[in-house]
Amino acid sequence: MKILEPLTVGGLATSNRVWMAPLTRSRAQMPGNIPRALNAEYYAQRADAQRGSGLIISEATPVSPTGHGYYATPGIHTDEQEAGWKTVTDAVHERGGKIVCQLWHVGRVSHTALQPNGDPPIAPNGRNSKSKTYIDATMERVDASTPRKLEVDELPGIVRDFAQAASRCVRAGFDGVEIHGANTYLLDQFTRDGMNDMPEPYGGPLENRLRFPLEVAQACADAIGAGRVGYRISPLSDHHDAIDSDPGATFSVLAASLGRMGLAFLHAVETWDRSKIDPRVETVIPAIARSFKDAGGGAYVANGDYTVELANQQIESDWCDAVAFGKMWISNPDFTERIRRGGPYNQWNRDTFYTGTEVGYTDYPALADA
Numbered sequence: 001m002k003i004l005e006p007l008t009v010g011g012l013a014t015s016n017r018v019w020m021a022p023l024t025r026s027r028a029q030m031p032g033n034i035p036r037a038l039n040a041e042y043y044a045q046r047a048d049a050q051r052g053s054g055l056i057i058s059e060a061t062p063v064s065p066t067g068h069g070y071y072a073t074p075g076i077h078t079d080e081q082e083a084g085w086k087t088v089t090d091a092v093h094e095r096g097g098k099i100v101c102q103l104w105h106v107g108r109v110s111h112t113a114l115q116p117n118g119d120p121p122i123a124p125n126g127r128n129s130k131s132k133t134y135i136d137a138t139m140e141r142v143d144a145s146t147p148r149k150l151e152v153d154e155l156p157g158i159v160r161d162f163a164q165a166a167s168r169c170v171r172a173g174f175d176g177v178e179i180h181g182a183n184t185y186l187l188d189q190f191t192r193d194g195m196n197d198m199p200e201p202y203g204g205p206l207e208n209r210l211r212f213p214l215e216v217a218q219a220c221a222d223a224i225g226a227g228r229v230g231y232r233i234s235p236l237s238d239h240h241d242a243i244d245s246d247p248g249a250t251f252s253v254l255a256a257s258l259g260r261m262g263l264a265f266l267h268a269v270e271t272w273d274r275s276k277i278d279p280r281v282e283t284v285i286p287a288i289a290r291s292f293k294d295a296g297g298g299a300y301v302a303n304g305d306y307t308v309e310l311a312n313q314q315i316e317s318d319w320c321d322a323v324a325f326g327k328m329w330i331s332n333p334d335f336t337e338r339i340r341r342g343g344p345y346n347q348w349n350r351d352t353f354y355t356g357t358e359v360g361y362t363d364y365p366a367l368a369d370a
């Protein structure tokens with residue numbers, strides 16, 4: 001099966017095309033949002049050179065204190081967090097795996113309780129996201145706070161936060177980074193015409209709306225090399241009240257610009273549910289992938305409610321070069337070995353996606369112990 005064949009993208013040599021999608025699990029050590037031994041064990045279980053993922057994309061990882069939007073998500077902006085991540089990447093590499101860090105700023109999807117000095121979250125608009133988040137160990141859902149609209153002169157500082165986080169990632173032993181431009185967090189909020197209320201030169205026409213996300217991508221590429229940087233988008237998502245009048249055009253132009261930078265991969269959430277898939281996927285996604293590659297970008301990585309069979313078929317038909325799986329990796333630490341054997345697969349338990357213990361985290365059985 002082609003899905004089991006190696007794939008080299010930019011500076012990343014991956015042993016198979018069964019990548020692990022970024023998955024927030026809210027199990028960092030608190031206070032401090034620091035990765036801990038339990039997190040290292042979880043990632044190492046999924047990193048085995050034979051049985052594990054060709055490339056693990058870490059859970060979304062805030063680049064600065066204002067980048068946090070959910071309780072107990074591990075950051076990459078303090079020395080303690082960097083040291084915590086080093087234990088994770090060491091454990092992954094010992095098992096023969098590879099791991100990149102998903103760099104995150106939530107923008108308006110946050111709460112004053114998680115922000116420095118109890119300030120409002122920051123965003124390219126001052127409108128409430130109508131999203132829910134959780135702000136303490138009870139994991140109870142609360143409404144996101146109404147954001148404060150950013151000033152243009154604050155943006156260079158945020159670009160710097162991303163670049164410094166990328167450099168910290170390399171020091172922490174990551175093989176690269178994925179910039180989180182998806183799911184209507186900060187970069188996506190700038191990109192979409194229904195969400196960006198910034199003045200010139202960061203708001204208005206598409207070229208302006210892409211300026212900040214592209215500055216972030218360029219700064220990360222300058223910091224660690226474009227061949228170690230990927231970018232995630234979700235062009236047809238309606239998550240967190242996402243609005244864009246023409247996602248096909250918006251994200252094709254973004255993809256071409258990222259391709260010109262020579263980024264290693266572009267990763268798209270095509271859908272969360274294939275039974276309700278947006279029919280535009282059939283045309284919009286190939287156009288975006290082509291724009292990225294024609295401009296000089298590396299691989300196109302697909303994600304979203306894929307079965308193993310569909311994933312392999314899409315790789316063989318050149319729709320994509322690799323597929324990132326989310327929930328399958330939550331419940332199958334040896335997912336690649338299971339694919340090789342034709343299954344069976346453990347079912348995931350949604351109730352333990354975000355609860356803070358080892359239950360539903362490191363206790364899913366591998367085949368040998370099943």
Ligand SMILES: Cc1cc2nc3c(=O)[nH]c(=O)nc-3n(C[C@H](O)[C@H](O)[C@H](O)COP(=O)(O)O)c2cc1C
Nearest residue numbers: 021022023024059060269304305306325326327353
């Ligand atoms: C528990 C959970 C946490 C997630 N956390 C993230 C995240 O941190 N960053 C991100 O870009 N997507 C995140 N996602 C979305 C997944 O990466 C993926 O796009 C989605 O689960 C669909 O893929 P799947 O059908 O293979 O699970 C999360 C999804 C789940 C279920």
